[in-house]
Amino acid sequence: MKKKYRLCILFLIFILAGCVPKEIIDEVQLIHAIGFDKKPDESIQGTITYPVFNMDGNVRVETLTAVSHTSRFIRSKLNTQSPKTLTTGQLRVVLFNDRFAEKGIIEIVNSLYRDPNVGNRLFLTVVNGSTNELLTKKYTASALPSMYLADLLDQNIKSENLPKTNLHVFLYSYYGEGMDPFLPIVKTHKKSIQLEGIALFNKDKYVGKLNHRQSFAFKVLLDGSKSGNYEVEVKKEKRKGHAVIRNIKGTTTYDIKKVNGVPQFNIKMKILGEIHEYPHWLNLEQPANIALIEKTLKKQLQDEAQGIVKKFQKLKVDPLGLGDQVRRREKGWDYQVFKKQYPSMKIKVSTEVDVVETGVIE
């Protein structure tokens, strides 16, 4: 008899448990990208793009815009214009326009990471200009600006000068003590989107940026890297030209000494590179010429790295996580003290360059 009751209850569970909300893939609207612009009256303009798939496999992009004060209510307002429920499960990119980013982005980022539908590998990007314009423009590279942007960032992380960045990395450096977050910064450029460089953040506020050239040194300094290209100016006997070195393996070591309670940094950058392109008058079969390129690169890269570190100190941001480097080595480290000492700290960068390949010429 007891068994029969159990069976009954099991049966009831089956017929009464149809309450899990369904989100059938072709019956929801998959938001691919959201852009946030600050209006002159301080309200937020949200722009979303979502793909519309046709039966023949073609994709069309649709954009919707709404103005409000919070990101969640913007979505609610957008829903009033959408034929299907808007969902964030396939969100790939979130864009902030530079004016918006200057005021702080944590409220929106916070709401994103508490949404279980949103993945941690989402890209956050600062846009130099209007996000609405960037998302509504037609591009020749891809039918979907959102996919275009996501692929662009992904590709640049893998093979170019952009360090690894996504929602998780942002949150880690935002909440971690002794480091500040950074994001990529993009702009529209004729019929394409262009990665400008790296946007530096003080906590959640956008304060300055590095250009594409500077981000090479930044990427190596940050975590070492196995990608990126760097252009140097070579001079020899009144002749001038440019050479491009591709990074094969860049490593960085941090040496920290404490003098009178103030940490002093000695950062050693080591680059194994390959000469990609060089002035035709420079004969690479002579080791002296390779040594010349090495020397020039060493000098220029050192200046570049020293320059961006100076810039960080001036802006009082720490995207390299120098504070974290100290914290790792020290007991009872105080972030507030470090912050005060940071702008005047002695930070020395030295570089070492080793050209190990010159392509197929020998």
Place this chain on the structure above:
Amino acid sequence: MMKWFKKKPKEQSHTIDLSDNTYSDIRELVDNAKESADFIHYPQKTVHHHIYISYYKAMIDGELLHRDLLPYLIHSKDFKNIKDLKDILPIESVTITNDIKEIQNKLLRGFIVVQLGEYDEECAVIRAENFATNRPVSVSEIEFSVIGPKEAFIENLDSNLYLIRRRLPVPELRFKEVVIGKFSKTRVIIAYLDGVAEKENLNTVMQRIKDIELEVIPDSSYLEQIISDNTKSVFPQLITTERPDRVVAMLNYGQIAILSEGSPQALLGPTGISEYFASPEDYYLSWLLGSLFRFIRFISVIFSTFATPLYVAVLTYHYQMIPKDLLAPLISSRVNIPFPPILEVLFLELTIELLREAGARLPTKVGQTLGIVGGIVIGQASVEAGLTSNILLIIVSLSALASFTTPIYKMANTIRILRFPFIFFAALWGGVGIVLAMSFILVHLLRLESLGRPYLQPIYPPRLLDMTDTIFRLPYNRLLKRPISLGTNLPSKDKVKEMRKKKDIDE
């Protein structure tokens, strides 16, 4: 309350108990037998007597009667007494008896009865069974293999026993006979290698077989279902095979085979689940290839069970996990489909099941055309009509294909059915539902036994040494002679080491 659950009292059966219905005397037996058209009972004049010869016409070998029996009976001058027949006839099996039960049984099995008077109590019973109507041993069709022996069992028990005995010519191969079936009097042989098969397993089989109370046993599958440990399970608990080579290999492993008269299939037990996915070819090919193909078979079983449930779960609940490049083909193929994924999947799965069932019922040649018509025409048409998405069509046909790779037909059928509960759970609770259904199946498998031995072994309880022939088949010098999970003694470490030594061929 819940009266509707209560079982109704069993109705008493009113069938006559034919098995014990032996006639009291020879007169009654002959008179009753005459009611059948194929019973012959006629007087024959010999040198000294008028004898009576009786037999069932269809059951005896007519040529034997004419060539080896009648000439001696009619012309022999030594034939004075019924007991003289033993010396006169050139047949080894001649018994003189007045045991009415024995006479009746033998008469029905193709013996010829000779009496001096029409209703004489003392009869000579002469063996003359008819073997001519037996199908010859033919190529195995259900468990086909490219390499290796092609012989398959037939409906005649004795030739099946021959196929086994020929491969194991040792006295340790024992055939124990049990006759079951009230009406059918089916001979059932329990075959095992004495000293190899575990006594406990043997006793289990003997006791279960002897307890069977059926009237007719048309096939060994009846036996399988009755002696299975859990008759409510969808999983087969004994291997059904038509290959004598498989039976011999398994007898050597210490398993017990059950063969029954009239059935071209032998049962093997106790078994573990992995054996159902082992094909004889795994052993005939080199161990690398054998292992690889076996691994592919395992993968295909997993694919076949989980492909469509995952499709339902992902498209209904977990659109987040679809990679961005897969979004476009998935969505654009579903744009025009009016059904939710569950209905779409059920529609296609049922179509495939329908095709399979129809194909199995039809003669081979018609079946082939049916497969083509069904597979190509219906599939393509339903995609074009917007009833199913073409991605699903690929998934469903692949998983149907994958389920055919299982070598044991009964297991293949189980795999075929197994995906339906998964589909329903996936439609109800998505990925969580699949995990839940998987848990139910795992718990069931853990509790399942085959002739009292765990069904999941050697995976659980783990028997590491047996794993050499489970998901992979290692080379023969790495294999144990027989699995420990069948109850044979654990080999010593030295013995294992010795076994692994490569023996030099030149020595």
